[in-house]
Amino acid sequence: MKNSSDTSRGRGEGRAAAEARFEEPADGTTRDRVMSSILHHGPSTAGDLAERLGLTPAAVRRHLSALSENGQVASREERVFGPRGRGRPSRVFFLTDAGRADYYTAYDELAITALKQLAAAAGPDALAKVAQARVDDIEERYRGMRAARPAQDPAQTLAECLSAGGYVATIEPGPAGQQICQHNCPVAEVAKVFPELCDVETRLFSELLGSNVQRLATIAHGDGVCTTHVPVDVEITRRRIAADPPSTSTVG
Template identity: 45%
Template sequence: MVRVTSPGAARTGGERSDADLRTRTRVHAAVAELGPVPATRIAALLGLSGPAVRRHLDAMVAEGVLEAREPRAAQRRGRGRPAREFVVSSAGHDSLAAGYDDLALAALTYLAQVQGPQAVAAFAEQRFAALEARLSDAVPAGASTAERVEALAAALAAQGFSASARPVGSGTGAEGTQLCQGHCPVRRVAEAFPELCEAERRAFERVLGTRVQRLATLAHGDHVCTTHVPHGPPQRAPQDQAPQRGPHQTPLAVTTAGNQTPTEGRRL
């Protein structure tokens, strides 16, 4: 179970009992692990009553910690309004314990120092292999590029990511679809190790069967990760190209506390 420090708990700790705060933390953690997930499943897994779970869910949605979504069409059954599913919002992800980021930064820094940058790149590729397999199953092989990007965005959203797709460039000669991701669970680590962003981009290329271009990333300080997918015949990208590095990026080193200082060995 993920350990969670809820921002709402810090603001209203004096108004809630310790038991109430522990329950809220458990509900938040369950959504972080299982989202999108309905309230009934959380209640069953945690051994809580439905009203108690919904009270915490509604409170966290109101505070922006969670987001409530309608279930996918394929999951709607029976009569009546379908049960909402809950995912952790970007603000909610930021409230998750940061110790994992510090540990990941320290581990990857050590790996780069001992084995070299190629070991970090290999780790990044392996990390996205499992996600790539799940995404590939959700993207139809015979569909158009635009339909495939829409399916990829839906699959990412189903995994708990904030993802959407939108058409761009209609009538300008640069038609395509942009895949937008409003949250990155490894943003702090990716700031120091762009191999993670590059591995994700390459996974998207393999899932979509065409070349894609990263226009912006949260790790670079942008408000959203934006990936442009051009329409037209598939364009395969070379599989051995190095991570794309922006002109504004400077060499960095990462300490075990997550602080960054100039050095020659680590590049963004």
């Protein structure tokens, strides 16, 4: 006959076995999935990651702990904006420079060396032309997408355009407007040395959206996400035009 301690131990072992069926082993593959999810969705809570990856929060926290010890992930308290405004602070996890290094290539160092030599030989104007040529490609892609989807929110179109170029961009609600969040930056390592790349990109956003946007954070500066604030007046103007388009008829 089993005593109560045997019964309790059996139940505990049963719970552990049940939980194990829903938790993946702490292997590199799963940690890669955790890092990839943060890269594509931006700073995330353990609960967000668990839901996306089909893991238990306990399993995700173990992976995050290991990644933190390796210096690939860090965390901070952050208030999240939602449909009802500013939410409660939550602990979010984001990739560090070391974590992002896996997504960059050895070409970064080559590009930095080449741009340094170009600036030394031809002056700052030559560097400005290189920076402008890079955003010209973004502008061309954006205008093609806008022509195909004229009714879409311009900021959303820009985010999709940036994602097509490897920036993994999303639109998030923010105070008095929207925020374009670029969760990856293919030129982040280069932009650390040549911030002109970020400046030219920000000016392009203002031109394309018809508003004085503000760059709040950049990966090159050490932030987890490149964040650009788009004032609310852009949304208001777009909605007004959509609701009451200008008349093209003439009175004769």
